[in-house]
Amino acid sequence: MDYRGAVLDVDGTVVRGNDPIPGAPEGYRRLRAAGLETLFVSNNPTKAPPAYVDRLGDAGFEVTAEQVVTAGTVATRYLREHHADDDLFLIGAPGLREQLAAADLSTTDAVEAADALVASIDHGFDYEDLCEALWVLERDVPFIGTDPDVVIPAPDRDVPGSGAIINAVAGVAERDPDAVLGKPSDAAVELVRERLPHPPERCLLVGDRLNTDIALGERAGMTTVLVRTGVTDDATLAASDHDPDYVLDSLGDIDRVLG
Secondary structure, eight states, X not given: OOOOEEEEOOBTTTEETTEEOTTHHHHHHHHHHTTOXXXXXXXXXXXXXXXXXXXXXXXXXXXXXXXXXXXXXHHHHHHHHHOTTSEEEEESOHXXXXXXXXXXXXXXXXXXXXXXXXXXXXXXOOHHHHHHHHHHHTTTXXXXXXXXXXXXXXXXSOEEOHHHHHHHHHHHHTSOOSEEOXXXXXXXXXXXXXXXXXXXXXXXXXXXXXXXXXXXHHHHTOEEEEETTSSOOHHHHHHXXXXXXXXXXXXXXXXXXXX
């Protein structure tokens, strides 16, 4: 297959923390040398794409902000399309709040004034936040999650992600979110297809997580490549309904796919 594009996950696929995963920079350069247009897609909603230019650049990956899509990118676009005039009650990191403000989206800390609830990773999440989320959702307003990642790779070991907080809120409110964005949502698929305008059958999706990365590639009609450098082990793969086209030890082995 003459591939023309590649969607690459970030954490667990090319970096862990700020450090490159062994072999990943070389694999990335091999993709570029083969003429593939690349797009990094992260389920981290806390940082806007420009923040990835330095982070990935320092790790050995030359990238522009236009080559990065995050769960924050998907969330702000979705909210502008569906909740542009709403006051949003946000449980999320300061970086996400800044992205919403930059997109001219309004947030409120007043439970009774909220037109919708947005839940995401928040290192300061506590019992009071859970109470307020419950009270907001008692008013039957829309409930949006930024991304489904229950755990995320960190430098030393995995830590809870947005999905853990979204699930906690869903549990006390006894209702599912109306939308969970980021990978592998339809909103993310649409944005990826816009940014990487090649026939999907000529694109690769490389990631470490089955239910987000590989699921996104399957929904988009791309060739899927699972790398073992993140959260998925052999037992998880064997038990999963997702069946990646290739399984590699790392992005450094991408020649097995390119031929």
